[in-house]
Amino acid sequence: MIFKSFNNKTFKNTPYYDRLPEGEREVFDILSTVFHFKANNYVLEHLINWDEVPEDPIYKLIFPRKEMLSAFDFEHLKQLFQLGMDAKTRNSFVQAVRKKMHPEVKHADTGYPEMDGKIITGAYRNFPTILNLFPDPMVKTCHAYCSYCFRWVAFDNVEAQKKTAYRDPYDPIPYLKANPEITDVLFTGADPLVLTASKIKEYIDPVLEIESVQVIRFNSKALAWWPYRFTTDKDAEPLLELFEYIQSKGKHLNFCAHFTHARELENDVVKEAIQRIRQTGAVIRCQGPLVKGINDTPKDLIALWKHQIANGLVPYYLFVEADHNPESCFRVPLAEALRVFQEAQKETSGLARTVRGPVFMNDLNRVLLDGVTEINGEKYFVLKSLQSPPETDGEGKIKLIPYDEHTKSAGDLFELFKEEKVPLAQMH
Ligand code: SF4
Structure with a gap:
């Protein structure tokens, strides 16, 4: 198989674009202007099960989903498309949305x-x-x-x-x-x-x-x-x-x-x-x-x-x-x-x-x-640090945080495991 790459424009020339359910086509058109899209012929022909789209897991792994944008930004972009604005005119809004979406990666x-x-x-x-x-x-x-x-x-x-x-x-x-x-x-x-x-x-x-x-x-x-x-x-x-x-x-x-x-x-x-x-x-x-x-x-x-x-x-x-x-x-x-x-x-x-x-x-x-774990009738998540930055002493430490059935966040893990290293001289 010879490698063929598809971006948000060239994908539309493949028969697979026509196989997208209508709502998905619209989501693809809108979101692929904000997020980078890249697929290849192996993924399209041999990994995605097109009969299962949009529920197919590999389809979800490659194609952007509506919830990736806030409802407000999605609707706004949708309106720009419906008004028939060309890519150049839409671009300033797309850039503003991209800027907002910049992931904040925390570095030490x-x-x-x-x-x-x-x-x-x-x-x-x-x-x-x-x-x-x-x-x-x-x-x-x-x-x-x-x-x-x-x-x-x-x-x-x-x-x-x-x-x-x-x-x-x-x-x-x-x-x-x-x-x-x-x-x-x-x-x-x-x-x-x-x-x-x-x-x-x-x-x-x-x-x-x-x-x-x-x-x-x-x-x-x-x-x-x-x-x-x-x-x-x-x-x-x-x-x-x-x-x-x-x-x-x-x-x-x-x-x-x-x-x-x-x-x-x-x-x-x-x-x-x-x-x-x-x-x-x-x-x-x-x-x-x-x-x-x-x-x-x-x-x-x-x-x-x-x-x-x-x-x-x-x-x-x-x-x-x-x-x-x-x-x-x-x-x-x-x-x-x-x-x-x-x-x-x-x-x-x-x-x-x-x-x-x-x-x-x-x-x-x-x-x-x-x-x-449960202590005095209260439930906690047990967190264990497998590795921590060299300047901290967090590695191997166990911390408990309050259990919450719905939470998706453990809070600020850096703060939680930020135990200062005790200089050797102070240990004696
Ligand atoms: S998760 Fe890895 S393979 Fe997937 S897009 Fe990012 S860098 Fe590439």
Whole structure:
């Protein structure tokens, strides 16, 4: 299969646009002017079940939904369409709406590594042993866009990309050398595996020379959105050779695959892609969010984990969907998320117990929603910090917050786990 990409304009020339129910067509026309839309021929032809649209989970995973905008903004945009305004005239309102929708991603100032008094652009360190790297070519795009992605502001936005990515592959190297406690280097962005193997190698090679770095990690949804990347694409072999090359340098290659729904693992091509990656010696660990209307039942999670185990993958994290979007419509109430996760765990093989969840993951903390407890007749959610920023002492700590059946928020997790480190001198 040859890769064909569709944006909000070219999608309308496909027969699938005509298959959208009328109301959905209108939602697509309106919302795809605000949010970036990208699909490809594999997703359209082999993943979405068009007989089930709009309820199909993969359709929901790709296509924007009405609730992503406030009712006011949606109606306003709808009126502009009904008045027959052209794209240019609508643009100022669209830009204003986009601006309002900018996700507020909370960063710890201390997460930006510095060297000789200068911040290293394109690097972020929220945990002591991991450095996240955003090479400029890796932050551009993915094989398709997920409706719930909060990184959409950076797509097609050269300014945003410049501020958050680095160009010279040697930029983070002095910092890595000066901080040998960093053992894991994570290449992320949008999807790093969209790039050619030779371009990826340019950025990896300098890191491979650092002895203290033991793990190279990629976060990618390529297996779900475009498995041909590892099978018949002309750059498939060079990419697999790169995976072997990384390991020949004595590094562990951790391929973190983003899967949301069992359907993404059902086609033969994805199974073949997985086998080819595993044959290189790489370990594939799976993570993804729990998303309302897509995978929020025990049945969905059981099917997802069963497919992962059957294909030799390691279930890793089930995240609580981010709440960066103020009108967030993807997050499941915490009580429900916990119930779904726990019920699913009871019915799966012990091998699926490697998955941790539901886990809040932001740029500051990794916090597990570990259960519900009752003290003096009052119910509480139990939260456990799995990882915290290096300047705090929150890691491993347990906190209780009042139980609320309907809440979708655990409050400010940074504040909750912001325990100051006690200097060693004061401990004696
Ligand atoms: S693959 Fe990842 S970065 Fe790309 S749109 Fe989906 S969630 Fe966002």
